[in-house]
Amino acid sequence: MATSDIQIAEHALQHHFADMEQQRETSTFGMWMFLLTEIMFFGGLFCAYLVYRATYYQAFVEGSGKMNIWLGATNTAVLICSSLTMALAIHAIHLGKPKLMNLLLFLTILFGLGFLGIKGIEYHEHWTNHEFPGANFHFETGDPQHPATDPKHTEIYFSLYWAMTGLHALHMIIGVGLVTWIIIMGARGAFSPTYYNPVENVGLYWHFVDLVWIYLFPLLYLISKKHGGG
Amino acid sequence: MQEHTTTQLHTVPVSLYVAIWATLMVCTGLTVLAASFDLGLFNIVLALLIATFKGTLVVLFFMHLRYSSKLTMVTVVAAVFFLLILFSLSMTDYLTRGWSVYGL
Numbered sequence: 001m002a003t004s005d006i007q008i009a010e011h012a013l014q015h016h017f018a019d020m021e022q023q024r025e026t027s028t029f030g031m032w033m034f035l036l037t038e039i040m041f042f043g044g045l046f047c048a049y050l051v052y053r054a055t056y057y058q059a060f061v062e063g064s065g066k067m068n069i070w071l072g073a074t075n076t077a078v079l080i081c082s083s084l085t086m087a088l089a090i091h092a093i094h095l096g097k098p099k100l101m102n103l104l105l106f107l108t109i110l111f112g113l114g115f116l117g118i119k120g121i122e123y124h125e126h127w128t129n130h131e132f133p134g135a136n137f138h139f140e141t142g143d144p145q146h147p148a149t150d151p152k153h154t155e156i157y158f159s160l161y162w163a164m165t166g167l168h169a170l171h172m173i174i175g176v177g178l179v180t181w182i183i184i185m186g187a188r189g190a191f192s193p194t195y196y197n198p199v200e201n202v203g204l205y206w207h208f209v210d211l212v213w214i215y216l217f218p219l220l221y222l223i224s225k226k227h228g229g230g
Numbered sequence: 231m232q233e234h235t236t237t238q239l240h241t242v243p244v245s246l247y248v249a250i251w252a253t254l255m256v257c258t259g260l261t262v263l264a265a266s267f268d269l270g271l272f273n274i275v276l277a278l279l280i281a282t283f284k285g286t287l288v289v290l291f292f293m294h295l296r297y298s299s300k301l302t303m304v305t306v307v308a309a310v311f312f313l314l315i316l317f318s319l320s321m322t323d324y325l326t327r328g329w330s331v332y333g334l
Contacts, residue, residue, distance in 0.1 A: 025299055032302050036309040043313045050317060051324045069262065076258045084251040087292045091244060200294075207292045214284045217258075218277035222265035 012195035020194055027197040031204050042212055045167065049160050049219065056153035062141060063157030064223035066131055068122055072221040075118050076213060082111030083210045086179075090203050093186070096193045102186045105179050108206065112176045119169055126158070133159040161220055168216060171209045178202045242297070250291045257284050 017023040053060050089104035130138035137158070139151040182202050185191065191199055261280045269276065290296045295306055 025301075028298060029301055029305065032305045036305055039309045039313060040316070043316050047316055047320050051320065054321070054325065069265075073258060073262050077255060080251060080254045080258065083254075083288065083292050084247060087247050088244065091242065091247065204293055207288055210292075211285050211288050214288070215281050218261050218265070218281055222261065222273075222277055224265075224268075224273070 012192075024197055027201060028204075031201040035204060035208050038208060042164075042167070045160065045164050046215070046219075049164065052156050052160065053223075056150075056156060059149050059153030060157045061224040062139075062149055063154045063161070064221060066126070066129070067161075067221040068125065069221050071118055071122050072217055075115050076217045078111050078115045078118070079210045079213050082108045082115070083207050085111065086203050086206045090196070090199055093191050093196045093199055094193055098186050098189065098191060101191070101199070102183050105183050105186070109176055109179050109183075112172055112179070116169060116172055116176075119165065126162075131158050132162065164216055164220065168209065168212055171212070175202075175206050175209055178205060242291070242294075246291065250287050253287060254284050 013020055013023060017026065085104045085107040089101045089108065092098075092100040092104055126132060130136050133155045137151075137155050139154045139158075141149045141151070141154075179202060182199055185198065257280050261277060264276050264280065265273065267273075289306065295303060
């Protein structure tokens with residue numbers, strides 16, 4: 001076991017690194033640098049949201065009133081579960097259990113697809129309700145106390161909703177693809193307790209996508225007290 | 231710094247991951263619950279506080295930042311720092327363009 005580990009380690013160590021530790025450290029740092037650019041990428045959309053929410057607050061309240069809070073909350077829970085299985089998968093390969101890792105990664109994919117499925121149900125609902133910005137956008141102000149709310153401003157809310165959740169969903173799809181790749185590599189025996197940098201980096205990516213949703217959910221779904229008929 | 235990087239994951243027991251997961255689930259319920267009360271301006275403050283608490287748990291434990299090197303920690307802090315610059319400088323512009331428009 002120890003001998004084969006050393007062989008894998010020597011095989012996995014690329015020539016421009018001094019040792020496995022330096023290789024691992026470099027890999028983690030590089031991944032975080034990439035995530036930094038991703039944070040700024042999503043940050044631009046969050047900033048646009050901030051500006052327009054401050055400007056057309058009431059229109060945003062009405063737009064978020066069209067969100068299905070229970071589907072959104074369920075999706076938040078699904079993503080948190082997927083993050084747990086992802087963290088446990090990395091734990092498993094660290095303990096040298098590639099089969100357990102693949103099982104947990106498979107569960108992660110199932111949770112990820114579950115999230116996308118629920119998101120698809122929501123998208124379908126919004127689409128058939130003409131809540132997609134563009135020529136067919138139609139929004140009737142539901143609150144008679146604020147008839148002055150301009151549908152054009154609610155359209156801005158929906159533009160941001162589709163852009164932010166759409167970009168997030170795209171990241172989810174890419175994440176599912178990356179985890180599938182890790183499962184295939186894992187089944188071929190590419191990872192060992194001494195070398196699993198790709199698993200760790202895909203894990204970082206997955207948790208980051210979960211992190212974005214943690215902010216998207218309250219900002220888009222829970223702008224004002226709306227559930228329970230309020 | 232070197233001792234930070236070697237086999238630190240051994241120190242994260244499965245029970246801690248499960249505890250973090252349970253905390254995140256409870257906080258999700260709290261967010262939905264908190265949004266059902268009309269707290270005025272405090273609604274968004276509370277929602278963002280809970281979200282940031284959840285996010286911090288994810289970054290520290292699921293993403294292993296607590297066990298990462300100082301270089302990685304600086305990278306994460308830099309991300310938050312520049313994100314706050316983006317938000318605060320943008321808002322100092324937009325919030326001061328027309329007082330009547332923003333009702334402030």
